[in-house]
Amino acid sequence: MTAAATDRATSSPTSRPAPTTKGPTVLRVVASEWSKLVSLRSTAWTAAVTVGLTWVTAYLSANASSGDPGFEPLSSLSQGLVLSQLSMLVLGVLAGTGDFRAGGFRTTFTAVPRRLPVLMAKVLVTTLVGGVVAVVSLAALVLGVLPAARSRDIPLDLTAQWTPQVLLGSGLLLLGMALLGLAVGSLVRRTVLAVTVALALVFVLPVGFVLAADLASPPQVGVSTETVVTELDPVSTVMELMPSNAAYRMTTTPDSAGPDGAPDLGPVGGGLVFAAWILLPLVAAGIRLRTRDLT
Numbered sequence: 445m446t447a448a449a450t451d452r453a454t455s456s457p458t459s460r461p462a463p464t465t466k467g468p469t470v471l472r473v474v475a476s477e478w479s480k481l482v483s484l485r486s487t488a489w490t491a492a493v494t495v496g497l498t499w500v501t502a503y504l505s506a507n508a509s510s511g512d513p514g515f516e517p518l519s520s521l522s523q524g525l526v527l528s529q530l531s532m533l534v535l536g537v538l539a540g541t542g543d544f545r546a547g548g549f550r551t552t553f554t555a556v557p558r559r560l561p562v563l564m565a566k567v568l569v570t571t572l573v574g575g576v577v578a579v580v581s582l583a584a585l586v587l588g589v590l591p592a593a594r595s596r597d598i599p600l601d602l603t604a605q606w607t608p609q610v611l612l613g614s615g616l617l618l619l620g621m622a623l624l625g626l627a628v629g630s631l632v633r634r635t636v637l638a639v640t641v642a643l644a645l646v647f648v649l650p651v652g653f654v655l656a657a658d659l660a661s662p663p664q665v666g667v668s669t670e671t672v673v674t675e676l677d678p679v680s681t682v683m684e685l686m687p688s689n690a691a692y693r694m695t696t697t698p699d700s701a702g703p704d705g706a707p708d709l710g711p712v713g714g715g716l717v718f719a720a721w722i723l724l725p726l727v728a729a730g731i732r733l734r735t736r737d738l739t
Contacts, residue, residue: 468561474568477565481570484538490538491576494577497527499588500588502587503591505523506523509592510592517600521585524584525585525614525617529618530646530647533639533642534625536625536626537629537635539570539626541635566630573622578622582611582614582615609711610696610697617718621691623726626726630729646688647688649686650686684709689714690709691715691718693717695711696710698711
C-alpha cells in the first residue's frame with residue numbers, strides 16, 4: 445500500500461520538476477525592440493511627417509522648375525529629400541534614446557545582460573521601420589513630381605536610364621539617416637542632445653565649415669572664374685566627405701561630376717563614406733554599452 449502511494453506521488457503532476465526558463469533569444473530581443481518602437485506615438489508621427497514632407501517638397505520643387513524650357517521631372521526627385529531626411533534623423537534618435545528616456549534600460553539590460561544583442565536588435569528594427577518609411581516616401585516622391593510632369597505632357601518613365609538607381613539611392617539616403625540618428629542616439633543617450641548633435645553633424649557643421657573657410661581665405665582680385673581646378677582642395681574634399689554630401693551622392697548618376705577640387709566619389713563611393721559615418725558612432729555606442737555603466 446505504501447509502495448503504491450509512493451508511485452502515485454512520483455507520477456503526480458505536482459511532483460514533476462519545473463521547466464527551465466529559456467534565456468533571451470535573438471528573436472525575443474528583436475520582438476521586444478519591435479514592440480517598443482512601433483508602440484511609440486512619436487514613431488507614427490515622425491513617419492507621417494517624413495512622407496508628408498517628401499511629397500510637399502517634391503511637389504513645390506517640381507512646380508518651381510516646370511517653367512524652365514529644359515525641365516526634366518526626374519531631376520526633381522532628389523530635391524524632395526531636403527527636409528524629409530531631417531525627420532528620419534529624428535526617428536532614428538528616438539529609437540536610440542527610447543530606453544534611456546523612459547528609464548526602461550534597467551529592465552532591458554537586466555533581462556539581456558550582454559547588452560550588445562539589444563543594440564543589434566535596435567539596428568535591425570530601425571532598419572525595418574526605416575525601410576518601410578523610405579519606400580512609402582519614394583512613392584510620395586514620385587506622386588509629388590507627377591503633377592508638374594503632366595502639366596508639360598512629359599511622360600514619367602521610372603525605368604529610364606539611371607532613374608531606378610536614383611530612386612534606390614534616395615531610399616538608402618532616408619534609411620541611412622534613420623540609422624545615423626540611431627547610432628548618435630545610442631551613443632549620446634539623451635534625446636535633445638542627440639538631436640542637436642545629429643542636426644549639427646548633417647546640416648549645421650557643413651555650412652559652418654564653408655563659412656569659416658570663406659572668412660579665412662584672402663579675397664582673390666583679378667582671378668578668372670573660369671580657372672579649372674586640377675588639384676584637390678582641402679575645403680572641397682572635407683565637404684564632399686561630410687555625411688550629408690556623401691549621402692546626396694547616392695542620389696546622383698554615375699556620369700555626374702562632383703564639385704571642383706573634391707574627389708569624385710560617385711554613388712557607390714558616397715554610399716561607402718555615408719556608411720562609415722553610421723558605423724563609427726554605432727561602434728562607439730557598442731563599446732560604451734559594454735564598458736561603462738548605464739548612466
